[in-house]
Amino acid sequence: MGEENLLVAQGGGPTAVINQSLVGVILEARNHPSIDRIYGALHGVDGIVGEDFVDLTDIPADELEAIALTPAAALGSTRSKPDADFCERIFEVCQKRNIRHFLYIGGNDSSDTLRIVNEASERVDYDLRCIHVPKTIDNDLMVNDHTPGFGSAARFVASAFAGVNLDNAALPGVYIAVVMGRHAGFLTAASALAREVEGDGPHLIYVPERTFDTDQFIADVKTAHAKYGRCMVAVSEGIHDASGTPMLAQLAANAEYDAHGNVQLSGSGALADLLVKVVKENTGITRVRADTFGYLQRSFLGCASNVDQCEARGVGIKAVQAAVEGHDGTITIHRLSSVPYTHELRVSPLESVAGLTRVMPDEFIAPTNNDVTDAFLTYVRPLVGTDFPTATRLNAPKVD
Amino acid sequence: MGEENLLVAQGGGPTAVINQSLVGVILEARNHPSIDRIYGALHGVDGIVGEDFVDLTDIPADELEAIALTPAAALGSTRSKPDADFCERIFEVCQKRNIRHFLYIGGNDSSDTLRIVNEASERVDYDLRCIHVPKTIDNDLMVNDHTPGFGSAARFVASAFAGVNLDNAALPGVYIAVVMGRHAGFLTAASALAREVEGDGPHLIYVPERTFDTDQFIADVKTAHAKYGRCMVAVSEGIHDASGTPMLAQLAANAEYDAHGNVQLSGSGALADLLVKVVKENTGITRVRADTFGYLQRSFLGCASNVDQCEARGVGIKAVQAAVEGHDGTITIHRLSSVPYTHELRVSPLESVAGLTRVMPDEFIAPTNNDVTDAFLTYVRPLVGTDFPTATRLNAPKVD
Numbered sequence: 001m002g003e004e005n006l007l008v009a010q011g012g013g014p015t016a017v018i019n020q021s022l023v024g025v026i027l028e029a030r031n032h033p034s035i036d037r038i039y040g041a042l043h044g045v046d047g048i049v050g051e052d053f054v055d056l057t058d059i060p061a062d063e064l065e066a067i068a069l070t071p072a073a074a075l076g077s078t079r080s081k082p083d084a085d086f087c088e089r090i091f092e093v094c095q096k097r098n099i100r101h102f103l104y105i106g107g108n109d110s111s112d113t114l115r116i117v118n119e120a121s122e123r124v125d126y127d128l129r130c131i132h133v134p135k136t137i138d139n140d141l142m143v144n145d146h147t148p149g150f151g152s153a154a155r156f157v158a159s160a161f162a163g164v165n166l167d168n169a170a171l172p173g174v175y176i177a178v179v180m181g182r183h184a185g186f187l188t189a190a191s192a193l194a195r196e197v198e199g200d201g202p203h204l205i206y207v208p209e210r211t212f213d214t215d216q217f218i219a220d221v222k223t224a225h226a227k228y229g230r231c232m233v234a235v236s237e238g239i240h241d242a243s244g245t246p247m248l249a250q251l252a253a254n255a256e257y258d259a260h261g262n263v264q265l266s267g268s269g270a271l272a273d274l275l276v277k278v279v280k281e282n283t284g285i286t287r288v289r290a291d292t293f294g295y296l297q298r299s300f301l302g303c304a305s306n307v308d309q310c311e312a313r314g315v316g317i318k319a320v321q322a323a324v325e326g327h328d329g330t331i332t333i334h335r336l337s338s339v340p341y342t343h344e345l346r347v348s349p350l351e352s353v354a355g356l357t358r359v360m361p362d363e364f365i366a367p368t369n370n371d372v373t374d375a376f377l378t379y380v381r382p383l384v385g386t387d388f389p390t391a392t393r394l395n396a397p398k399v400d
Numbered sequence: 401m402g403e404e405n406l407l408v409a410q411g412g413g414p415t416a417v418i419n420q421s422l423v424g425v426i427l428e429a430r431n432h433p434s435i436d437r438i439y440g441a442l443h444g445v446d447g448i449v450g451e452d453f454v455d456l457t458d459i460p461a462d463e464l465e466a467i468a469l470t471p472a473a474a475l476g477s478t479r480s481k482p483d484a485d486f487c488e489r490i491f492e493v494c495q496k497r498n499i500r501h502f503l504y505i506g507g508n509d510s511s512d513t514l515r516i517v518n519e520a521s522e523r524v525d526y527d528l529r530c531i532h533v534p535k536t537i538d539n540d541l542m543v544n545d546h547t548p549g550f551g552s553a554a555r556f557v558a559s560a561f562a563g564v565n566l567d568n569a570a571l572p573g574v575y576i577a578v579v580m581g582r583h584a585g586f587l588t589a590a591s592a593l594a595r596e597v598e599g600d601g602p603h604l605i606y607v608p609e610r611t612f613d614t615d616q617f618i619a620d621v622k623t624a625h626a627k628y629g630r631c632m633v634a635v636s637e638g639i640h641d642a643s644g645t646p647m648l649a650q651l652a653a654n655a656e657y658d659a660h661g662n663v664q665l666s667g668s669g670a671l672a673d674l675l676v677k678v679v680k681e682n683t684g685i686t687r688v689r690a691d692t693f694g695y696l697q698r699s700f701l702g703c704a705s706n707v708d709q710c711e712a713r714g715v716g717i718k719a720v721q722a723a724v725e726g727h728d729g730t731i732t733i734h735r736l737s738s739v740p741y742t743h744e745l746r747v748s749p750l751e752s753v754a755g756l757t758r759v760m761p762d763e764f765i766a767p768t769n770n771d772v773t774d775a776f777l778t779y780v781r782p783l784v785g786t787d788f789p790t791a792t793r794l795n796a797p798k799v800d
Contacts, residue, residue, distance in 0.1 A: 072566030163699035166472030269669010291694030299563035
């Protein structure tokens with residue numbers, strides 16, 4: 001069928017390791033003589049339909065290795081969520097450019113795009129391999145044990161909490177941090193890795209898998225503050241009341257909504273400030289501070305998990321191998337054991353991931369609904385890297 | 401005069417390297433046979449007056465080295481600003497415990513405390529050496545070229561901006577980050593180190609040394625957005641209007657004020673959210689996001705400048721040497737050259753630092769009032785460490 005080209009693109013929110021997957025795709029594709037040119041589309045599906053392509057075939061390996069260590073999406077990204085017509089146009093461009101392998105690095109929206117493009121190719125019997133390369137800091141893809149990008153973001157959240165915990169111990173008060181996560185609380189839960197000794201924060205963790213009850217929250221803060229003389233809280237941006245209404249939407253009369261009708265959660269400190277107000281007005285505690293970790297969670301330069309880096313590279317390599325072997329699907333990560341940590345990669349059906357959202361299983365959330373379990377800690381610990389920093393406390397005798 | 405004891409305490413906001421100074425003090429004090437016990441007061445001056453002391457004399461060196469690498473104040477800190485009576489009580493405790501060397505690691509308030517305690521000791525001819533060990537992420541101590549703690553916080557801000565710059569290039573829009581700094585803009589200005597290639601953000605930098613004009617800000621954002629297709633902004637939390645009123649105080653009817661009548665700037669996302677609103681309402685740009693870097697700037701575990709670490713250790717060592725040599729004063733850092741970077745430590749009078757605030761010199765701020773100068777970049781570059789990470793961009797040929 002003449003020369004066969006490969007197309008790769010990146011979609012959705014960038015991560016610390018999404019470029020590892022891109023570099024894995026490029027380097028592995030060069031190993032296969034059947035692949036002629038390696039095209040990269042700029043800004044995801046927008047760049048495909050606009051035929052805004054760069055040629056990645058001949059970039060020197062040392063340059064690629066440096067790009068792999070750089071956070072955010074080197075090809076640019078997009079928030080566009082293609083409908084059927086848009087997918088048809090993607091397919092037409094693939095046909096026109098003799099693209100036979102389409103690899104899309106992204107979350108569950110990206111896998112859904114691939115699913116539709118793949119159906120279009122099958123209808124006209126055009127030989128196109130569609131492989132989804134997983135990526136999301138939210139860790140919310142089905143089938144996967146975890147997703148590339150999550151481990152590095154979890155490392156950021158845990159490092160941030162470990163440092164702020166020491167700061168808060170030095171200058172005690174209530175501290176609240178709002179962590180990314182609309183439906184899945186994995187990233188917020190990772191704050192628990194900051195705990196090393198008795199009394200370390202976070203003392204309370206609230207995830208969107210459970211209803212957020214403001215009265216219970218106030219009672220929890222009072223209890224923890226009485227016990228520790230301070231209180232550190234981690235909450236997901238997506239916490240909501242029993243009706244499913246996000247706490248942020250309750251607050252903000254002028255909340256911003258996206259094309260899908262979702263209230264904009266990131267890029268604002270409003271939820272954190274609301275929770276500060278709630279604590280101040282209901283506990284009598286005066287030193288109450290809050291941070292919203294924001295975009296730093298997914299992009300901070302110099303905070304990547306070495307385990308996450310390797311796995312992100314691995315799914316990129318595996319994706320090319322799967323395509324060359326004639327598969328369509330999504331690359332999924334499966335844990336074999338936690339101690340020592342081992343995993344394997346598989347090719348799973350696009351439909352098993354496309355458009356679906358995984359949330360934290362019940363066994364990861366404490367029955368009190370304000371903490372995580374040891375099972376979660378065992379799960380998350382290997383993902384933040386083999387060199388996670390530790391904090392050392394002063395252990396000196398009291399003077400009489 | 402019998403056994404001579406040394407007292408060390410930490411005050412004010414913690415930093416990534418304040419424990420380096422503490423460890424420098426402890427290790428150096430052990431070298432001087434004239435010093436008997438090394439006492440640490442818990443939570444700064446509160447721990448002195450409450451005689452809440454630990455004995456630091458015999459802590460193993462390897463434990464100390466691990467504490468030195470740990471952010472925040474290992475002895476605990478305080479926001480108490482002693483008046484004359486409080487200082488008198490500090491002095492009485494020193495007398496009672498036969499403390500002959502009082503070393504206080506902190507900012508300009510701490511040096512003022514030392515100045516008053518020192519005067520009390522001179523009035524009754526009690527031999528007490530008072531040495532201030534500089535520390536502040538704000539970099540706002542007089543006489544000093546820069547202060548321990550600043551370099552690591554600057555590294556955090558620059559790393560954060562470098563990452564978010566790539567994120568914003570992948571998903572373009574307006575991005576605003578609020579950085580700590582009430583009166584001095586050094587830390588906000590350090591965001592400029594994130595720029596590596598033409599078009600990199602931050603595109604606009606606003607510091608409290610200049611009046612913040614909302615109309616000019618809107619015009620600046622429009623101009624940058626038109627030029628780059630996106631716009632990244634760094635602003636100090638302390639930006640204010642021509643009357644000196646903080647922009648945050650203008651916004652917040654229910655702003656929190658501290659004992660000194662200062663509006664609480666940190667621990668809230670309100671200023672960032674105000675600026676987002678201003679941009680949205682006046683530019684027609686829809687994707688506008690903001691982060692407030694918050695406490696992570698001074699405490700993030702795993703983000704310290706190696707230059708800052710060494711200097712913080714150095715001022716602790718020098719402080720003990722100065723005390724043993726019979727000086728009172730503050731240890732100050734003086735730059736000898738920027739390329740290669742060299743500095744020396746001196747003992748300066750407490751009065752030269754006490755209670756005063758240094759701000760950015762005019763030559764560090766661009767005449768446009770919305771950027772820094774090359775002179776500032778030359779100044780700040782060596783302080784963030786010899787291993788500041790770089791970002792690598794994709795450089796691939798376009799496909800026709």
